Structures are given as C-alpha cells and as structure tokens.
Amino acid sequence: MEELDKSCEYLSGVCPVWCPGCGYYGILSALVEAFADLKLPTKELTLVSGIGCSSRLPYFVKAYGFHSIHGRGLPIAQGVKTANPELTVLAVGGDGDGLAIGGGHLPHVARNNVDITYLLFNNAIYGMTKGQFSPTTTLYPVTKTSPFGLAGEAINPSALAIVYGATFVARGFSVKKEHLKELIIQGIHHRGFSFIEVLASCSSFNTTDMNVARIVKNLEMIPEDHNPEDAIEALRLAADQEKIRLGVFVRNQRPTLGDKFQEMRRKAKGKGAANMEALLGQFA
Amino acid sequence: MQSDLVLRVAGESGEGVITIGETLCKIAAREGIHIVTFRTFPAEIKGGSCMIQVRLSERRIPYHGEGVDFLVCLNQDAVDENLPDLKEHGVLLCEAECDLPEKNPGWTAYKVPFDRIATREIGSRISKNIVVLGALSHLLSLPKETIEKFISEKFARKGKTVLDHNLDALQRGFDFARSHLAKKDSYRLPKGSGRKRLLMTGNEAIAIGATAAGMRYFFGYPITPASEIMEWLAAHLPKMGGVVLQTEDEISAICSVAGASWAGGKSMTSTSGPGLSLMSETIGLLSMAEIPAVIVDSQRGGPSTGMPTKTEQSDLLLALYGSHGDATRVVMAPTSVSDSLRVTALAFAVAEKYQLPVIMLVDQALSARLETVDRETVERLPQGSRSCASPADGAPFVRYQLGGSAVSPAALPGTQGGEHMVTGMEHDERGNFACDEETHTAMTVKRFRKLAAIESDPLVAEFCTRLGDENSEVGIVTWGSSAGPVEEALAIAKGLGISAQAIIPRILNPLPHQELKTFFGKVKRVIVPELNFVGQLATLLRSTYRIPTIGLTKVKGVPLAPSEIVEKIVEAESTLNARSTRAYGRAG
Numbered sequence A: 001m002e003e004l005d006k007s008c009e010y011l012s013g014v015c016p017v018w019c020p021g022c023g024y025y026g027i028l029s030a031l032v033e034a035f036a037d038l039k040l041p042t043k044e045l046t047l048v049s050g051i052g053c054s055s056r057l058p059y060f061v062k063a064y065g066f067h068s069i070h071g072r073g074l075p076i077a078q079g080v081k082t083a084n085p086e087l088t089v090l091a092v093g094g095d096g097d098g099l100a101i102g103g104g105h106l107p108h109v110a111r112n113n114v115d116i117t118y119l120l121f122n123n124a125i126y127g128m129t130k131g132q133f134s135p136t137t138t139l140y141p142v143t144k145t146s147p148f149g150l151a152g153e154a155i156n157p158s159a160l161a162i163v164y165g166a167t168f169v170a171r172g173f174s175v176k177k178e179h180l181k182e183l184i185i186q187g188i189h190h191r192g193f194s195f196i197e198v199l200a201s202c203s204s205f206n207t208t209d210m211n212v213a214r215i216v217k218n219l220e221m222i223p224e225d226h227n228p229e230d231a232i233e234a235l236r237l238a239a240d241q242e243k244i245r246l247g248v249f250v251r252n253q254r255p256t257l258g259d260k261f262q263e264m265r266r267k268a269k270g271k272g273a274a275n276m277e278a279l280l281g282q283f284a
Numbered sequence B: 001m002q003s004d005l006v007l008r009v010a011g012e013s014g015e016g017v018i019t020i021g022e023t024l025c026k027i028a029a030r031e032g033i034h035i036v037t038f039r040t041f042p043a044e045i046k047g048g049s050c051m052i053q054v055r056l057s058e059r060r061i062p063y064h065g066e067g068v069d070f071l072v073c074l075n076q077d078a079v080d081e082n083l084p085d086l087k088e089h090g091v092l093l094c095e096a097e098c099d100l101p102e103k104n105p106g107w108t109a110y111k112v113p114f115d116r117i118a119t120r121e122i123g124s125r126i127s128k129n130i131v132v133l134g135a136l137s138h139l140l141s142l143p144k145e146t147i148e149k150f151i152s153e154k155f156a157r158k159g160k161t162v163l164d165h166n167l168d169a170l171q172r173g174f175d176f177a178r179s180h181l182a183k184k185d186s187y188r189l190p191k192g193s194g195r196k197r198l199l200m201t202g203n204e205a206i207a208i209g210a211t212a213a214g215m216r217y218f219f220g221y222p223i224t225p226a227s228e229i230m231e232w233l234a235a236h237l238p239k240m241g242g243v244v245l246q247t248e249d250e251i252s253a254i255c256s257v258a259g260a261s262w263a264g265g266k267s268m269t270s271t272s273g274p275g276l277s278l279m280s281e282t283i284g285l286l287s288m289a290e291i292p293a294v295i296v297d298s299q300r301g302g303p304s305t306g307m308p309t310k311t312e313q314s315d316l317l318l319a320l321y322g323s324h325g326d327a328t329r330v331v332m333a334p335t336s337v338s339d340s341l342r343v344t345a346l347a348f349a350v351a352e353k354y355q356l357p358v359i360m361l362v363d364q365a366l367s368a369r370l371e372t373v374d375r376e377t378v379e380r381l382p383q384g385s386r387s388c389a390s391p392a393d394g395a396p397f398v399r400y401q402l403g404g405s406a407v408s409p410a411a412l413p414g415t416q417g418g419e420h421m422v423t424g425m426e427h428d429e430r431g432n433f434a435c436d437e438e439t440h441t442a443m444t445v446k447r448f449r450k451l452a453a454i455e456s457d458p459l460v461a462e463f464c465t466r467l468g469d470e471n472s473e474v475g476i477v478t479w480g481s482s483a484g485p486v487e488e489a490l491a492i493a494k495g496l497g498i499s500a501q502a503i504i505p506r507i508l509n510p511l512p513h514q515e516l517k518t519f520f521g522k523v524k525r526v527i528v529p530e531l532n533f534v535g536q537l538a539t540l541l542r543s544t545y546r547i548p549t550i551g552l553t554k555v556k557g558v559p560l561a562p563s564e565i566v567e568k569i570v571e572a573e574s575t576l577n578a579r580s581t582r583a584y585g586r587a588g
C-alpha cells in the first residue's frame, strides 16, 4: 500500500485520455513506480514528448513536461539536458513520432550519446490519427491508408538503435510491468543515451501486431549470460524473427555529449582568456 | 587631400585578392580610419573571379561607395570586368601584361609585373598579392612599418622561410613602384583619428553581440552565408563556458534551442532562407509555448537553393508570417555591422523579456562585409532578462497567467514547486490542453498583447531612426542593409538640392506604429527600396497603413546603388506639384 502511495505522488492528477484497454496505461504505471523507486525529486524530473497518443504522457506525470511537435522530442530533450545537466531528462513518443517523421534525429542523439532516457512506445500503428500504418506495422497490413496492403517492410526499433550506436538498448512490454519498471530504472541509471522500446497494444486500431496473447506466446527473455557489450550478438537477438526478445540488448560506456562539451570547454580555455575584452582583441 | 577613398581589388579566386583588401582594412582600422567593404564570392569552391571593394574615410560612412577611385587588377579578366566602374579620374594599378582600352577618359594607369616579380625574383607565385601590397604602400603612402608588423603577425606561425618570402615580396613591390612609377595622381590613404577601431564582419558582429548578451547555447546547421557565425562561436563560446553543437538539420537546431531555452539558457541558431523554411513549425511552437529564442537568417538570393553566395532581402514575409496559425514572433533587421552588434543584443533582451521567438534578418552582403566598429558599441548593448517565478509550495504552478501583464513569470525546470507543462497545444493557465473557445481566444489575445507591449517598451525606442530633411515631402522607408545606400542617396540628393527624408525601423514586427504614422503624416510620397522582387516591406506597409507606395526593388544579387535611389527620389519629387496630394497619415 505504501508503495502505491509513493508512485501516486508522481501522478499529476490529470486524467489520461487514452482509450480503455490501451497498453500505454501499463507504461505510465511502470514509469511512476520507477520514479518512486529511484526517489527522484519531481522538480528535477523532465519529460519531453512529440505528438501522438504516447506523447500525451507528460501531462499525467508530476514533473516538468514539454509536449512539443510531431517527431521533435529528441532534439528538444538534447537541448534541455545541454542547458541543465542536473536534470533527469526523459523523452517519450510513438513509433511514427520517433521512426517516421522524427526518424532523422534518433541516429544523432544516439551517436552524441546524449544522457537521456528515451521510451519509444511501439504500438505498430498511428493511434492519435486513428489507424494509419506506422513504420513498424507488420501483421496488420490493411489499415486506413493501406487498404491494399503495405508498400514497405517494417522497421525494428531496437535493432536500429543498436546499429545507431546507442549505449543502452532494451525492449520491454507494457503488460510485464515489473520488468519494464526495472528497464526504466536501469535506463535512467545508465550514463548516456538509453533507448527503451516498449511494446504496447493499441486497443482501438491495431490489436494484431501487439496482441497480448501473441506476444506472451512468442516472448523470450534475453539470456542471462548475454554480454551487453557484444553489439553483434545484441543485434542478432533484437532482430530475431522467431522470438520476441525482452530485456537489455546493449549496455556500454563512452563519454556523453555533456562530457564532450566539458572537454571542449577545457581545450578552448587553453586557447585564450574567458572574457569579452580578450575576445574583442582579435578584431583590433 | 580627399577624405574618402574607394579602392577595389579584383582578380581570380585564389590569387590572394581578399587578403590584399583585408590587410588594407586592418592597417586602416589601426589608424582610426572608418571602413565599409563589399566583396563578391565566386559560386565555385576554387577559381572564378572575385573582388573586394574597400571604402576608407575620415568620417563614418554608410555604404561601400559607388564608382571606384583606385582599381587594382591582377589579370586581364579583372581589367575587362571592372574598368567600367572606375571613375573618370580614377587610378588603375594592374599586372604589366594587361591590355588597356585605347580610349582613356582621364584615368592614370600604373603597370607592375606582379607575376614576374613573384615567380622569378622571389620564387613564390603565391606571394604575388604581397608584391601588390608593396606597390600599393608606395602609391597610397601607407605606413610601411605597420604593414610589415601586420605581415609578421600573420605569417609568424608559418615559419621563418614563409615570413621572409613575404617580407621580401613587400619590399620588392614597394621598390619597383618607387623606382618605376612616378606618382601622377593625388589619391592616398585618408587621415585617421588615431583612435584604433575594431574591424569585423557582420557575421562576427552577430556572434559577438550574442556572446556579449550572455548566449551560451548555440545549435546550428552549416549554410552559406551564415556558417561563419557558428564557426566563430565554435572557436570562442566554449571559452566562456558555452557550447556549440552542429546538429543533423535545422529542425534539430531550432528544437535544441527550444529545449535549452526552456531549461533557462540563452540560446540561438543561425541559418539562411532554406533553414528558416524548415524551422517554421518550431517557430509556432516557441510562440505557443512562450519560449525565448533568437534565430538569425542571413538571407541569400532567390527561392529554393537560389543563389547561395549572392545577397537579397526576400525572406521578410517568411519571417513575418512563416508557420501556421496566428504565431507571434518579433522580426528585427540591423542595417550595418555595428548595428548588428546592438540589434543582436536587443534580440536577446526582447526574446527573454517577452518569452517569444525573435527572428533577426541580415543578408549575405552584410554578413560578409568588413566594417569598422567603435569599441564603445560593445559596452553599451541593450539588456533584458526573463522574469522567473518563485512558486508557492503546494499550489499548482500557473505558467500562463491570464489577466494582468501579458508576460507571465516562468519556472525553470529544477525550481522547487514549479512543475508544469509547456505545450504546442492550446492550453489553459496551467499548461493543460484546452480547446474550448474562451481559452483559445484568451490565450491568443495574451500572446498578441506581448507584441503591443514591445512596441511601446523604452528598450526599443532608439531602434527606429530618421534621416534627412524632416520637412521634406518625399519619404523613404527601408530596412536592413538597404539603409546604407539610402543614407548615401539622401546625401547625394541634398547635394543636388533635392530634399528627402527616410525612416528606418530595426523592428519590423511589431512595427513602430507611432513613428511610422507620424512619418506618413508628413510625407506625400513613400519610396520603399528593398532587395526583392515583390516589394515585401512595401506589401506590409500598404496592408498595415493603407498607403500607396513607390516600389524600388532589385534582384540582381548585389546591394542597391545610391544612384538608383537618387533617381527614384528625383522622380518622386517631380510628381509632387503635378497634382494636389494629401499627407498619408490620415489614411492610416
């Protein structure tokens, strides 16, 4: 009971607008429970999102929230973390938001190793706009904008994040709340860019791809002995067509964007005094 | 002795043309001479013709000069292309091999075998431009020790051999000129005040203005002609504890700015038209979420990729209206390099104080031109800051307060008790989405009230200037770098006995209504010189004040010439008495 109360402190009181049966409710509770476990002060908690049903999440959490525009949560989060490295910064968004319209940003926050945690809600459909296919739609090819089937192959979000060089890549499932909570905790603890793909069913527009029964039947946890520094093996696991692997694919360390900025400041200071007078000197 | 000298150096890109011009500028600025330059850039990376025009003067000058007093040509193409611009009694200094036209209206020509001296005598073809400098220092009586000092500074890092080659080149150029060229003209370097001036480009001024204003977070994507802003900042902002990040595109740049600014850092991006087009959606977000940001657009020629190395002022309507919905933003345009310093600082002051995006428009010619700046300009920059709340514990934080001031205090992430939402959706006072009719109306009004408040803020008072004869009935409204040729044109017209006056607002949204209405109440003709095809400022003025305007537009990729404006003034003046007209003011 006490546990429950703690996590409720992270709810804003705004009632979620999601449909009954939406997988996102599970993600919201895993998230606030993770915050409660970590005892994160709400004043330092920052949630940035794009546009979509998933991107509505920040309204429901007691934190500093930035609900922005479609596909742009990641660069905004990068800016927030850059200006105030003390903050715990999370970005959330949908599969369309992060892989279609905003797909150009993911490789760059990953290679910059921006120290934020990104939850990509994969429901394999455009929920907000009511049922058009997304870049991850696979088993439900006949959508409102693909009445005669899909033109393209689906993207595998976790595999993509691994190839882009994200330093933490994991996959969770909205129904496996405890497991998801653990992933979120690990992601927040990780120093660097943490990418967490969360499978969640859309009860209104695609109950096939993320069908709970189907996922439960096919899921398999990543073996305990998997070495998360082995990116090739991680890719093999993430891209597995037979089984849906859950857990941490990749975890490794390298300097974050913030570390690099510190290094640049240090090098630059070696090249001249830090005041306007000195800067103006070069124009005299 | 003349108080003013217009000198042009022309040649092929790679011949060191720009170095000659810039060295002259450096030397003159140290003497306290006023300088304005203009330079062209070939569209190609290597090769192609290029030139730099340097106007040096004892007094402050607004324009790089029309007609050349002293022309330096490094090859035949340069002679052919530039000789038509030489004044009747001007001077030509050129490569000895060049053929000159038989008809000479009265110029003095000096020939020097630059190529031969550099290749044969010094054994280094690339030192040709320094030979030219040597010859120039004799012909214009430049302080040779200052040039030597300057060359020593410039080449010291490249080692003794290179330095010696260059000092040798300077001496040989000088000696050749002294022994072979009898000075037949009277041009020389104008007298300086002796008070050293700073010399910088428009892009450098923007970077410095921003740094001085406290900007510490810069995100950008390279694009001609704005890249130098980011390049300068990349080298220097980290010294001040700031950061510069080259992002994957302009959308990421402006979004990173939005994030950094929301978190409390003064943030900025710079781009050109193509990038501003990409940023449009985020400008709406900044407006809606009420987040400060400074966006610099150095305009280039034409739509799409257009003419990347040429100048134009054709992004005004994009800056004013780009982005869907009624998205508030401030649009500013400095007129010169030193004005760029002040207006950049003003952009930050206004963005922070009013929590909205400010777009500052400059253009290729202004970005690239070197100009002297007084050091005091940097010391007296406008200032403004964000109003931040100290939230009461317990009560939910109200981010977008209705009633009272249009600007509501922000709570920066990390502030105790200030947790709240900012959003691009229409929202209530707490930032929660709300689509009801009352809220949307009230919040739209709140956002636009900020613009009304800016218009009457003393902070912006000195950023609309009047020039010329205040009683004249011929009026000119112009913006950005076209103000230079307008100021010059007013002086020329006055010399011809024709009076005219001009008003130059640095803030184009919100327009300075009081000043403009007063102005339109006095004049009977309004000429609007600007570098675009449709007359973008004229369109704005006509729709805002319902006045007829006389357009003066140009899309040649180069600045307006004062003579083109004088012609319009003369034309407008001649129609004044033709039929009775009333002042414009009452139509407003």
Ligand SMILES: Cc1ncc(C[n+]2csc(CCOP(=O)(O)OP(=O)(O)O)c2C)c(N)n1
Binding pocket: A051, A052, A053, A054, A055, A070, A093, A094, A095, A096, A097, A098, A121, A123, A125, A126, A127, A128, A129, A134
């Ligand atoms: C620039 C732009 N284009 C299109 C839209 C319309 N739009 C809103 S959400 C969305 C897709 C949402 O799908 P997804 O990102 O998967 O999120 P979900 O709703 O499934 O959580 C689209 C196309 C928009 N808001 N902005």
Ligand SMILES: [Mg+2]
Binding pocket: A052, A094, A095, A096, A121, A122, A123, A124, A125, A126, A127, A134
């Ligand atoms: Mg989706």
